[in-house]
Amino acid sequence: MFKLTARIDIVHVPYRGAAPAVNDLLGQQVQMTFLDLPVLLPQVKAGALKPIAVGSAERSATAPDVPTTAEAGFADLRIENWYGMVAPKGTPKEIVAALHGLATKAMADPTVKEKLAAQGATLIGDEPEHFRQFIADETAKWAKVIKDAGVETAK
Template structure:
């Protein structure tokens, strides 16, 4: 056997375990990390898609909620997990494009993750607490201008898209309102319901039950067109703020170094799960639009979104340095 043949034989021996692992993947439970508390949009999406993935793979998909730092803590847990496909995450724009632009985070988005697929997109809805004396955008802006620095807006954490949405509202409307960050959408909504804060831009799914119950008042939807689930709520363009377009998104990631064959399997299973008619309808009922794409397309999408929000962060003066 010549030197080249020996080298090829050695490489084959080294690759055999990885190939065997990819061929029988998955053969044990998959941990799906959600970097926000239970009850928020990230959690809703993960549970709907994860349950169907479990049925497809015949292996449990276990939801692991790890809230904190606007999604950074849970996202970092994915980055530091073994690259074998058994620990993955469904994360939002905040932890992949916004927080890394605003501040130093413990991971490098371009090096520490293997993008799997974009899962869903969802517009942000601006709502106010029931005790706020404003029924539309013009009244809300007038109220804020009459009381500079007195009104608060909640977010799901510093650096999340709801935070940037509030900052963009401040810039667009020329108002002075104070940011109050929470550890996820659910606690932010609790204080909105309790009238501890006055307003918030949050993902449509978690707001719908409270809008339908009349406990929160919708002001505008940050999307190009009205949502089928809230047809009476005008878009930000319709209320005279066409630049106030706020759309969140959620995508599936794995740790960098996860074998391409396993990433491909996760992509196939995730896309099959999210496009299941029942799952798709349940997501649509929540105001979510199923996306789905290839790992390569998702990587490019992350890059484009990072550039877009970097411009907003710079204009709002939110970058804290790295």
């Protein structure tokens, strides 16, 4: 998505996790990476890595001096990592509601909020229907990127 938006020639290097990518970045085997802020913050704070931009709509509270991709000149570039709770299709609505209630309660806990905020995470806690639509929108967005980039998918 960055390559297409910025119209630059870069090579995607696939990794089996963030740790090997960070190691190669620190060892200068690669020149840049997009990773979760919590993974990179320790190296940024140590001065080993220089943050260029965050892919979120707003600046991160844990890295307020780092501009967003929009502020860096790429208004249409939004790359945010997200995590969510899902259940198998057909899970009874009362179980989904109970799980949602427990997750919402946990995310409202000040200790949980503080711990995750310190790592650069932003808690949202949306309703199941909104989250379902968010997943559909993300799927469509990345399917378009895959198509536009000419990525060959496994058959």
